[in-house]
Amino acid sequence: MTEQKRVVVIGGGIAGLTAAYRLQQNGAQDVNVQLVEASERLGGKIQTVRKDGFTIERGPDSFLARKESATRLANDVGLKDKLTPNGTGQSYILVNNKLHPMPSGSYMGIPTRIRPFLFSGLFSPLGKARAAMDLIKSTKSVDEDQSLGLFFRRRLGNQVVENLIEPLLSGIYAGSIDELSLEATFPHFYDLEQEHGSLIKGLRKTTTVSKRKKGEKKPSMFRTLQGGLESLVEAVESKLEPGTVLKGTKVDHIERKQDHYHIMLSDGSVMEADSIIMAVPHFAAQRMLSQYDFLEPFKETNATSVANVAMAFDESAIKKDIDGTGFVVSRNSDFRITACTWTHKKWPNSTPDGKVLLRCYVGKPTDQEVVDYSDEEIVEIALKDLNQTMNITEKPEFSIVTRWHDSMPQYKVGHKDRLNGIEEQLQRELPGVYLAGGSYRGIGLPDCIDQGEAAVAKVLNYLS
Numbered sequence: 001m002t003e004q005k006r007v008v009v010i011g012g013g014i015a016g017l018t019a020a021y022r023l024q025q026n027g028a029q030d031v032n033v034q035l036v037e038a039s040e041r042l043g044g045k046i047q048t049v050r051k052d053g054f055t056i057e058r059g060p061d062s063f064l065a066r067k068e069s070a071t072r073l074a075n076d077v078g079l080k081d082k083l084t085p086n087g088t089g090q091s092y093i094l095v096n097n098k099l100h101p102m103p104s105g106s107y108m109g110i111p112t113r114i115r116p117f118l119f120s121g122l123f124s125p126l127g128k129a130r131a132a133m134d135l136i137k138s139t140k141s142v143d144e145d146q147s148l149g150l151f152f153r154r155r156l157g158n159q160v161v162e163n164l165i166e167p168l169l170s171g172i173y174a175g176s177i178d179e180l181s182l183e184a185t186f187p188h189f190y191d192l193e194q195e196h197g198s199l200i201k202g203l204r205k206t207t208t209v210s211k212r213k214k215g216e217k218k219p220s221m222f223r224t225l226q227g228g229l230e231s232l233v234e235a236v237e238s239k240l241e242p243g244t245v246l247k248g249t250k251v252d253h254i255e256r257k258q259d260h261y262h263i264m265l266s267d268g269s270v271m272e273a274d275s276i277i278m279a280v281p282h283f284a285a286q287r288m289l290s291q292y293d294f295l296e297p298f299k300e301t302n303a304t305s306v307a308n309v310a311m312a313f314d315e316s317a318i319k320k321d322i323d324g325t326g327f328v329v330s331r332n333s334d335f336r337i338t339a340c341t342w343t344h345k346k347w348p349n350s351t352p353d354g355k356v357l358l359r360c361y362v363g364k365p366t367d368q369e370v371v372d373y374s375d376e377e378i379v380e381i382a383l384k385d386l387n388q389t390m391n392i393t394e395k396p397e398f399s400i401v402t403r404w405h406d407s408m409p410q411y412k413v414g415h416k417d418r419l420n421g422i423e424e425q426l427q428r429e430l431p432g433v434y435l436a437g438g439s440y441r442g443i444g445l446p447d448c449i450d451q452g453e454a455a456v457a458k459v460l461n462y463l464s
């Protein structure tokens with residue numbers, strides 16, 4: 001590359017931020033990087049509120065440690081000392097209005113050890129027998145994608161799906177298990193079935209969910225940063241060269257010119273680019289390129305809305321507590337909340353001594369209207385549900401409600417094929433334009449970071 005090439009990153013969530021940062025690190029003086037963000041702040045769904053000594057997450061509260069890119073990014077921007085593992089404790093599933101401990105030795109709800117399942121109150125003897133059929137049931141190879149629901153129901157039966165797998169998956173994708181794609185979410189499970197003839201056998205052979213000795217602590221799976229996840233956003237932003245970021249400016253439209261692109265901005269100006277990373281949700285990407293039919297399938301990919309409420313209490317307000325870090329709710333319960341995190345136990349640093357911080361989630365796929373209830377109504381719903389298992393005698397000292405509209409993209413059956421098709425066309429019609437972020441190839445923060453980094457590699461390859 002001789003003259004400086006102009007790369008524009010659209011969207012300042014974690015995918016776009018990572019892309020801009022890595023471009024400046026790896027592309028050095030050969031590229032000029034601009035990041036355009038519609039809102040007045042960076043971070044997108046990562047948003048931390050620091051109030052009265054509490055650290056409160058409005059969006060994600062942590063990332064999975066085994067997906068390494070988030071830890072690596074945190075290390076690279078100087079936050080190594082701030083990485084914090086979750087406090088481990090019992091987590092629960094609420095089934096038929098009663099809390100049941102998550103059976104130990106399970107991976108995403110699939111047994112890798114038989115004993116904890118045999119003794120779990122989550123399933124009837126018939127349900128347990130049906131799950132054990134997985135050990136002998138013939139495998140079914142299919143050429144096409146299938147829903148998570150179909151796959152797991154066939155292997156393990158309805159009860160294990162409804163009382164364990166479904167609530168856990170809802171706590172990740174906030175969607176309907178009978179619509180979500182196996183290939184786009186957990187392709188690994190299909191491979192296990194094919195290779196080992198059984199999910200349980202396959203997992204027992206390949207996972208390291210080892211038996212713990214008595215008194216030995218559960219390993220912690222998640223990480224956050226002291227001061228909240230927004231400190232990652234702040235640290236990455238501080239590493240960007242001055243003048244890189246344009247906030248409060250929306251990209252309205254993109255047009256291809258001979259060998260470069262024109263990017264129409266909401267302030268009426270036009271930005272020129274040789275290459276573009278679109279780190280925005282799929283529906284925003286589609287709108288920017290609405291003249292191209294091949295992005296139309298993105299219009300059909302919906303994203304569900306969710307809301308959550310963080311509630312701070314004095315310890316004394318909780319008369320009957322539960323020893324644990326959180327629970328998810330099965331669909332066969334009367335509860336309207338979908339999950340609750342005992343944040344003060346999962347993240348002890350988040351809460352001052354003597355206080356309690358609970359975070360409840362609402363917005364089942366079949367209960368989307370609750371997201372637009374008033375703050376007071378959402379608090380009331382959360383307290384009413386919590387009081388069925390706990391005894392909370394006072395109103396919260398304060399509460400913070402966050403609504404996330406169209407924020408959980410649904411990877412429906414066929415997602416991967418549709419996306420591959422769109423990206424092929426994109427390469428043909430708009431060379432040098434790439435997609436990255438939670439709408440595409442993984443919703444977790446590390447997946448979004450991976451996609452930002454992968455897009456950088458593609459851009460640098462394209463420009464050379």
Ligand SMILES: Cc1cc2nc3c(=O)[nH]c(=O)nc-3n(C[C@H](O)[C@H](O)[C@H](O)COP(=O)(O)OP(=O)(O)OC[C@H]3O[C@@H](n4cnc5c(N)ncnc54)[C@H](O)[C@@H]3O)c2cc1C
Pocket residue numbers: 010011012013014015016036037038039042043044045046058059060061062063064249250251252279280281284306308404407408436437438439442443444445446448
């Ligand atoms: C409530 C909730 C809880 C979650 N919990 C977890 C968790 O615990 N762990 C985990 O790993 N993941 C979690 N996730 C998922 C994770 O937060 C997201 O997948 C991830 O943050 C998405 O990052 P992104 O950069 O792809 O997109 P976003 O964060 O959505 O960023 C996109 C950015 O693009 C901007 N933008 C949009 N349109 C335009 C435009 N036209 N022009 C310019 N800019 C534009 C937006 O303003 C935004 O800043 C959670 C998500 C939600 C909603």
Ligand SMILES: Cc1c2[nH]c(c1CCC(=O)O)Cc1[nH]c(c(CCC(=O)O)c1C)Cc1[nH]c(c(CCC(=O)O)c1C)Cc1[nH]c(c(C)c1CCC(=O)O)C2
Pocket residue numbers: 063064067091108168170171172173174306307308325326327328338339340341342346361362408443444445446447
């Ligand atoms: C038990 C529980 C879960 N999730 C949650 C609980 C409640 C109690 C608690 O906080 O402990 C909370 C939660 N986390 C997430 C949601 C959905 C969004 C919402 O409703 O706000 C909800 C309701 C997103 C998520 N929660 C998680 C992700 C990231 C997943 C990833 O990186 O692939 C997201 C978007 C992580 C998560 N979340 C869960 C599991 C088993 C995993 C790891 C999955 C794995 O091992 O691959 C279940």
